Amino acid sequence: MTPTFTVEELVVPQTIDSPDAADFVETIELRNLVEALAYGTHELEMTAVETLPFWLDPENSPRRLFGVRIDGRLVGRGFYETNVGKEGSDAVAWGAVEVLPDFRGRGIGTAIAEFIERVARDEGRDRLLVYVASPDGPGERLDAATGFGSVPRDNGEVRFLLGRGYRLEQIERASRLPLxxxxxxxxxxxxxxxxxxxxxxxxxxxxxxxxxxxxxxxxxxxxxxxxxxxxxxxxxxxxxxxxxxxxxxxxxxxxxxxxxxxxxxxxxxxxxxxxxxxxxxxxxxxxxxxxxxxxxxxxxxxxxxxxxxxxxxxxxxxxxxxxxPSVITFNAEENRHMLQVNEDLGFVPIGYEGAWRKRLS
Known part of the structure; x- marks a missing residue:
């Protein structure tokens, strides 16, 4: 039987030592696992105490955090971010959805995505942007609108985003420099x-x-x-x-x-x-x-x-x-000049992520 679940908003604590920090810490652990599976390495991991400062700028970049639990365990998370007071910023928002592999295919990602898109529409946002890692895979490729880079069309995250009306705009390359x-x-x-x-x-x-x-x-x-x-x-x-x-x-x-x-x-x-x-x-x-x-x-x-x-x-x-042991960097695939600088220094690709856009209006 498919378990029932709800999308809940989670607290972003002021410090990791706060009594209400446990949910935030758990979401970072989930993010690290999903990221490691996507890139095939744990080198992109961040601890909760390292990540928290990025969440504590409500005057300029307010963020909201969401999660889904099954039997008390956090199995999916999403976040929603906007910019404040900038020209054109009232039209755009950024989001993300991450679900543990064993719990995919149960509608959890869809529920979180729908929740985030509803929040964006309620605020009058015109478009939602998401960045999603795409592991290499066989079969047909989907080219980015820039003409630089592609992702495997049959990947689960690619099918999910296409099914929800997102357009692949750009490819970001993750590169590693051995030290x-x-x-x-x-x-x-x-x-x-x-x-x-x-x-x-x-x-x-x-x-x-x-x-x-x-x-x-x-x-x-x-x-x-x-x-x-x-x-x-x-x-x-x-x-x-x-x-x-x-x-x-x-x-x-x-x-x-x-x-x-x-x-x-x-x-x-x-x-x-x-x-x-x-x-x-x-x-x-x-x-x-x-x-x-x-x-x-x-x-x-x-x-x-x-x-x-x-x-x-x-x-x-x-x-x-x-x-x-290494330095990790991300660059747009069409940014050929900076990629050439990195390659000349010894950086090698370790993975790619797609930058996707959805029109909400």
Missing amino acids: PLDDGELRAAFAGASAASGADYSVHYWTGATPERWLDDLALLYTRMSTDAPSAGLEEPEDVWTATRVSADDERQAASPRTSLTAAVEHVPTGRLVGFTVLSLPSDTARSVGQYDTLVLREHRGHRLGMLLKVANLAALHQHHPGY
């Missing part, structure tokens, strides 16, 4: 990128919170991440950052056991930052480092600044934080 790197190769790569960029550009580094002198510049770079990075037909709205928001985000991240390493490049004639990249280090050196945002402003591209930034930060990781 440690060779000292000589790092020095040579940095020297080559420095020579190509020229004297007009200078690299700066910091660990943890953003230095006050760079708050305004980093706010601009974060804002431009939402407009300059490839986003295919997703029509993602501009996400405006301010110096105040950067500082507040730094304070939230300080509660996490992870350490961030930032390399940024200054355009010396103007004294402004024009590119940056961030590595996120777990406290356990047996786990992988996350390569987070990387951006060079459009008007400063063509000077090998992407290579300069990545090599600079990898060299800082190699020198000051040795012992990690």
Whole structure:
């Protein structure tokens, strides 16, 4: 007999030590299992205490968390995220649905998806965006609308999304860089990128919170991440950052056991930052480092600044934080320039995810 279940909204705690944090912790454990099965590796796992800061920005990116239990066990989860107060942000929302493999095919994913879509429609959202990993498989392929990359059409998650009216807009590639790197190769790569960029550009580094002198510049770079990075037909709205928001985000991240390493490049004639990249280090050196945002402003591209930034930060990781097994990064498949930088550094693909869009109106 098919068990009955309901979709319930779960509490997002203020701290992991809160009495109401158990549900949140369980959802992160579920997410880690589903992700590991999709990518064939546990290197993408995050702990609940590492993840929580991303959920605690209600003024800019409010998130809601949902779950389904069967016999007291959490077997499916979903989340719903929006942006606040940005031009065009009232039209779009982001969502996700994850169900444990043994409980798929029972309508749990459908119930969570319908719940999230109903929330979006009730708020007047025009479109819902989701990012879903697709393991490789045999048979016919479904091409992304960009013309770069594809997913197996017969995969369960692909059939599910197509059946619900989603369109595959973009493919994101997950890539892995084995560590440690060779000292000589790092020095040579940095020297080559420095020579190509020229004297007009200078690299700066910091660990943890953003230095006050760079708050305004980093706010601009974060804002431009939402407009300059490839986003295919997703029509993602501009996400405006301010110096105040950067500082507040730094304070939230300080509660996490992870350490961030930032390399940024200054355009010396103007004294402004024009590119940056961030590595996120777990406290356990047996786990992988996350390569987070990387951006060079459009008007400063063509000077090998992407290579300069990545090599600079990898060299800082190699020198000051040795012992990690790898670095994991994600890039849009049509972002050929950044993928070439990664491949030149030794990154190899480990999996792919689709970026999907559904029109709700």
